[in-house]
Amino acid sequence: MKEIKAVVQPAGKETERNLMREMSFAVGSGPAYDVLVMGGGVSGSVAAIAAARAGARVLLVEEQGFLGGSLTAMGVGPMMSFHNPAGEQVVKGIPDEIIERLKARGASLGHIPDTTTYCSTVTPFDSEELKIELENMLVEAGGQVLYHTQLAAVETGPDGIARAVVCNKAGLTAFTARVFIDSTGDGDLAVRAGAAFQSGRADDGAVQPMTMNLKLANVDTAAIRRYAIEHPDDFLWHESGGGAAEGIARLRRSPRISLAGFLGAWRAARERGEVDVPREQVLFFETAVSGVVIVNTSRVTGLNATDPFQLSQAEGIGRRQCGQILNFLRRHAVGFAQAVRMDTAAKIGVRETRHIAGRYTITREDILHARPFADTIALGGYPIDIHTPDEAGTDTTHLRPDIMYQIPLRSLLVERPANLVVVGRCISATHEAAAAFRVTPIAMAIGQGGGVLAAEAVRLGVPPGEVPYAAVRARLLEQNARLP
Numbered sequence: 001m002k003e004i005k006a007v008v009q010p011a012g013k014e015t016e017r018n019l020m021r022e023m024s025f026a027v028g029s030g031p032a033y034d035v036l037v038m039g040g041g042v043s044g045s046v047a048a049i050a051a052a053r054a055g056a057r058v059l060l061v062e063e064q065g066f067l068g069g070s071l072t073a074m075g076v077g078p079m080m081s082f083h084n085p086a087g088e089q090v091v092k093g094i095p096d097e098i099i100e101r102l103k104a105r106g107a108s109l110g111h112i113p114d115t116t117t118y119c120s121t122v123t124p125f126d127s128e129e130l131k132i133e134l135e136n137m138l139v140e141a142g143g144q145v146l147y148h149t150q151l152a153a154v155e156t157g158p159d160g161i162a163r164a165v166v167c168n169k170a171g172l173t174a175f176t177a178r179v180f181i182d183s184t185g186d187g188d189l190a191v192r193a194g195a196a197f198q199s200g201r202a203d204d205g206a207v208q209p210m211t212m213n214l215k216l217a218n219v220d221t222a223a224i225r226r227y228a229i230e231h232p233d234d235f236l237w238h239e240s241g242g243g244a245a246e247g248i249a250r251l252r253r254s255p256r257i258s259l260a261g262f263l264g265a266w267r268a269a270r271e272r273g274e275v276d277v278p279r280e281q282v283l284f285f286e287t288a289v290s291g292v293v294i295v296n297t298s299r300v301t302g303l304n305a306t307d308p309f310q311l312s313q314a315e316g317i318g319r320r321q322c323g324q325i326l327n328f329l330r331r332h333a334v335g336f337a338q339a340v341r342m343d344t345a346a347k348i349g350v351r352e353t354r355h356i357a358g359r360y361t362i363t364r365e366d367i368l369h370a371r372p373f374a375d376t377i378a379l380g381g382y383p384i385d386i387h388t389p390d391e392a393g394t395d396t397t398h399l400r401p402d403i404m405y406q407i408p409l410r411s412l413l414v415e416r417p418a419n420l421v422v423v424g425r426c427i428s429a430t431h432e433a434a435a436a437f438r439v440t441p442i443a444m445a446i447g448q449g450g451g452v453l454a455a456e457a458v459r460l461g462v463p464p465g466e467v468p469y470a471a472v473r474a475r476l477l478e479q480n481a482r483l484p
Contacts, residue, residue, distance in 0.1 A: 025171075025172055026171070026172070027165060027171075027172040027173065027174050028170065028171065028172065028173045028174070029173070029174055030166075030173045030174065030175040030176075031059075031175070032175075032176045032177065033057050033058060033059045033175065033176070033177045033178075034051075034056040034057040034058065034177060034178050034179065034454075034455070034458040035048075035051045035056045035057070035058045035059075035177055035178070035179050035180075035181060035451075035454045035455065035458060036058075036059050036061065036164060036175055036177035036179075036180050036181070037051070037058065037059070037060045037061065037180075037181040037183055037451075038061050038151055038164065038180065038181065038182055038183060038184055038188070038189045039061070039062065039063075039069070039182070039183035039184040039185060039188075039189075039424070040060050040061070040062030040063075040064070040066075040067040040068070040069065040134075040145065040147075040183075041067075041068065041069020041070055041071075041183060041185060041424065041443075042067075042068060042069055042070065042071055042095075042134070042440050042443060042444050042447070043069075043183050043185075043423045043424035043425075043440075043443040043444055043446060043447035043450075044060060044062075044069070044181065044183025044184075044423065044424065044447060045060065045067045045068065045069075045134045045137075045138065045447070046094050046095060046098075046444045046445075046447035046448050046451065047181050047183055047421075047423050047447035047448065047450045047451035047454070048060040048138055048141075048143050048145075048181075048451060049094055049134075049137050049138050049141050049143065049448075049451065050094055050447070050448045050449075050450075050451030050452050050455070050479060051143075051181075051451035051452065051454050051455040052138065052141035052142045052143035052451075052455075053141045053479065054451070054452055054455035054456065054459070054475055054479075055455060055459065056179075056454065056455040056458050056459075057142075058138075058141075058142070058143040058144065059143070059144050059145075059146060059175065059177070060138060060143060060144070060145045060146070061145075061146050061149050061151070061164075061166060061175075062145065062146070062147055062149065063148070063149065063150045064147065064148075064346070064347075065147045065148055066131040066135070066147070067131055067134040067135055067138070067145070068127065068130050068131050068134055069185065070185075070349060070350075070440060071125070071127060071130060071440055072127045072128075072130060072131050073345065073346045073347045074213065074345050074346075074347050074348065074349040074350070075127070075213035075214075075215060075294060075343075075344070075345030075346075075349065076213060076294075076296070076345075076349055076440070077124065077125065077127065077213075077285060077287055077294045078122040078123050078124040078125065078258070078285050078287070078294075079099075079122070079123040079125065079439075079440045079441050080114065080118075080119050080121070080122045080123065080382065080439055080440075080441070081114070081119040081120060081121050081122060081123075081381065081382055081439070081441060082095070082096065082099075082111055082121060082123060082441045083111065083119070083120045083121045083381055084120070084381025084399075084401065084402065084403050084404055085119070085120055085240065085241065085381065085383075085398070085399060085400070085401040085402075085403065086120065086401035086402050087120040087121065088381070088402070088404075089111070089482070090379040090380060090381045090404050090482060091378070091379065091380070091441040091442060091444070091445045091482065092480055092481060092482040093445065093448050093476065093479050093480045093481035093482065094137075094444065094448050094479060094480075094481075095441055095444035095445055095448070096480075097137075097480070098130075098133060098134070098137070098444075099111070099123060099125070101133050101137070102125055102126070102129060102130065102133055105129055105133070107125060107126035107129030107130070107133070107288060108123065108124060108125040108126065108129075108288050109123075109124055109255055109256060109288055110123065111123050112124070112254050112255055112256060113250040113253065113254040114241070114250070114258055115247055115250045115251045115254050115257050115258045115259060116236070116237070116238070116241075116247065116258045116259055116260050116283075117237050117238045117240075117241030117242055117243065117246055117247045117250070118238050118241060118260075118383075118396075119241070119382065119383075120241070122258055122285065123441070124256050124285070124286065124287050124288040125287070125288050126287070126288045126289065127287075146166075146168070148168050148169065149166045149167065149168040150166060150167050150168070151164060151165075151166055151167075151184070151188055151189055151192065152165045152166055152167040152172055153165040153192065154189060154192040154193045155174070156193055156194060156417055159418065159419065160180075160193075160416070160417035160418040160419035160420060160463070161177075161180045161189075161193050161417045161419055161420060162176065163175065163176050164177070164180060164189065177419075178419065178457070178458050179419050179420075179421060179454040179457050179458055179464060180193075180417075180419060180420050180421070181420075181421045181422075181423060181450055181451065181454055182356075182420060182421070182422045182423070182426070183422075183423045183424050183447060183450075184424075184426070185350065185353070185424050185425055185426060186305065186306050186350070186353040186354055186426060187353070187354040187355075187356045187422065187426040188306075189420070190356045190414060190420060190422055190426075191354065191356075193417050193420060194416065194417065195356050195357065195414045195416070195417070195420070195422075196356075196357040196414075197354040197355060197356050197357055197426075198354070198355045198357065199304070199306075199353065199354055199355075200304075200352055200353070200355075200389065200431055201389065201431045202430065202431060206302075206389035206390060207304060207305075207351070207352040207353055207389055208351035208352040208386060208387045208388075208389055208435070209278075209299045209300055209301040209302075209351070209387050209388075209389060210299075210300040210303065210305060210314050210318065210348045210349060210350050210351065211296055211297075211298045211299060211300070211318070211348070211349040211351070211387075212298040212300070212315070212317075212318025212319060212321060212322050212344055212345060212348045212349065213294055213295065213296055213298070213344070213345045213349055214294070214295040214297075214298070214322040214325060214326065214341070214343075214344050214345075215287075215292065215293070215294050215295075215341075215342040215343050215344075215345075216292070216293050216295060216326070216329070216336070216339040216340065216341055216342060217289075217291060217292045217339070217340045217342050218291060218338050218339055218340045219286075219291050219292070219293050219335055219336055219339050220291070220334075220335040220336075220337075220338070221256075221257050221286055221290065221291055221293070221335060222335075223334055223335040224257060224259065224333075224334055224335035224336075225251055225257055227334040227335070228247075228248075228251060228257075228259055228261065229248050229251055229252070232244040232247070232248060233263075234261050234262060234263050234264055234265075235247070235259055235260060235261030235262075235263065236260040236261060236263065236280075236281050238396075238398065240398035241398075256285075256286040256287070256288075256290070257285075257286045258284070258285045258286065259283075259284060260281045260282070260283045261281055261282060262281070262282045262332065262333045262334075263281055265328075265332040265333065266280075266281055266282055266328070266332075269328050269332060274324065274327070274328060275321075275324040275325065275328055276321075276324070277297060277298060277299055277321045277324060277325065278299050278301060278391070278392040279297050279298075279299045279392060280392050280393060280394070281297075282295065282297050282325070282328070282329070282333065283295070283296045283297050284296065284297070292342070295322075295325060295326075295329070296349075297321075297325050298318050298321040298322055298325065299321070299387065299392070300314045300317045300318050300321070300348065301389060301390060301391075302389075302390070303317075304353065305348075305350040305353050306353045306354065311348070314348050315347075315348050318344070318348045319344055322344045326339070326341055351387060351425075351435075351438060352425070352431070352434065352435075352438070353426065354426050355426060355427075355428065355429055355430070355431070355434060356414060356422050356426050356427060356428055357414065357428060358410060358411045358412065358413055358414050358422065358427060358428025359410040359411070359413045359414070359415065359428070359465070360408050360410035360411050360428060361411070361428045361429060361430060362407065362408070362411050362427075362428065362429035362430065362433040362434075362437075363429075363430050363432070363433050364384065364397075364430060364432035364433050366405065366406075366433060367380075367384060367399070367405045367432075367433050367436045367437075368384075368397070368399065370403055370404055370405045370406065371405070371406065372406060372484065373406050373407075373408035373410075374408075374469065375408050375409040375410060375469045375472075376406040376407065376408055376409070376483055376484050377407055377408070377409045377412070377445075377446070377448075377449025377450075377452075377453070377472065377473075377476065377481075377483070378406075378407040378437075378442060378445035378446045378448070378449050378481070379404045379405065379406060379407070379442075379445065379482055379483070379484070380404070380405050380406075380407065380436060380437045380441075380442040380445075381399070381403050381404060381405070382436055382437065382439050382441075382442060383396055383397055383398045383399050383436060384396065384397035384399075384432055384433075384435050384436045385435050385436065385438075385439075386431075386432065386435045397432075404484075405436070405437075406484060407427075407437060407442070407445070407446055407449070409449065409453060409469060409472060410428075411427045411428040411429060412427055412428075412446070412449065412450050412453065412464075413464060413465050414428075418463040418464075418465060419457075419463055419464065420464075421450045421453055421454050421464050422450070423443075423446050423447045423449070423450035423451075424443050424446060424447060425437070425438040425443055427446060445481065448476065448479065448481055449472070449476060449481070452472055452475045452476050452479065453467055453472050455475070456471045456472055456475060
């Protein structure tokens with residue numbers, strides 16, 4: 001056991017005049033690994049699988065008792081989108097392998113038409129089966145997972161991160177690794193290691209709102225389908241996706257429904273004060289199980305998920321909003337009169353917090369113009385989707401149909417610490433650019449790129465920033481990723 005000293009400063013405005021209290025904690029030593037992945041959301045899970053398949057000894061650390069992050073703990077669904085607006089698949093590799101394995105288990109319908117017309121496709125899945133499949137794939141690859149564990153501290157040295165100190169039922173334990181991957185979503189590991197970052201928008205730091213997702217069963221989706229076809233004006237359609245005509249055509253053939261609507265009733269309920277959710281419509285998606293839907297309508301604005309007190313406040317607001325939404329649906333929405341609440345998500349959904357300052361910052365123009373990069377590790381086709389931080393609207397920039405924008409490897413790297421790789425939604429990008437690639441299929445593709453990079457750094461005995469791109473590209477193609 002080794003002692004680590006923590007300096008705790010009491011709260012107060014006149015911090016310089018406050019007394020410092022010094023405390024010592026006993027810290028155990030865990031096994032050494034080649035790659036330590038902090039955060040078991042889908043991006044971190046895929047990073048760990050990719051690194052383990054490339055031969056690295058991998059530990060994946062996760063705060064929940066299961067993997068999947070936003071898709072499991074936060075109740076997000078479906079995955080959207082593996083395709084660009086024209087319907088060409090741009091995300092393949094391990095992310096698509098996950099879907100194929102879920103399909104084989106009867107836990108996903110695969111990629112189906114998006115009946116909201118926002119995207120060309122969505123991918124429903126069974127969240128409980130996803131937890132199992134992600135863990136199976138990691139274990140099969142030779143990786144190890146440590147659940148119910150959070151990052152407590154980071155020790156750095158001249159060569160980068162020396163140890164990550166974690167907290168769980170055993171107390172404090174320090175782990176060493178040759179390469180560390182930050183897949184926390186919020187950049188927690190990177191920030192504690194001294195990396196610079198930007199919170200939210202560049203001008204004021206405001207972040208996209210959070211959402212508490214609500215899962216309902218016993219929903220009469222056949223009745224909703226009929227109602228939407230007969231009353232298209234009560235739903236929101238997107239002209240870039242063909243508008244109402246295309247939406248109705250998709251409703252007639254898609255095995256599951258996704259809709260944004262009940263516009264008239266929702267507007268009236270807000271005016272009456274029945275709901276105070278700052279959202280312009282009810283958005284819901286049918287899951288892989290017929291009649292079970294995820295309602296993605298709650299909106300919690302003005303709070304930052306990296307502040308634990310604000311995050312706690314957001315959880316309570318989100319649950320209260322979900323109660324209002326459920327009451328509205330039962331009273332006023334076709335098909336929901338007999339809906340049964342399965343759950344609200346275990347954790348509120350977070351769209352945006354920190355953007356780590358990397359070696360290249362992806363911009364809105366990079367997304368819009370599909371700027372080519374010499375070190376691309378992932379592709380995307382999802383639009384720039386900004387849930388406005390300070391009002392009820394959603395600011396969407398739809399992209400040209402054949403778009404395939406690129407994510408460069410440099411955006412996963414920081415100057416210091418040298419042995420750190422960042423994956424997921426918090427890689428180096430502006431507020432606008434991150435609003436495009438933050439969705440789970442692209443985040444998984446970024447995770448695969450980061451996992452391969454970390455494993456290649458271990459194999460070659462160099463920091464991640466010194467790994468030749470050709471080596472990363474070759475390994476990604478070997479793992480069936482799609483690249484330019």
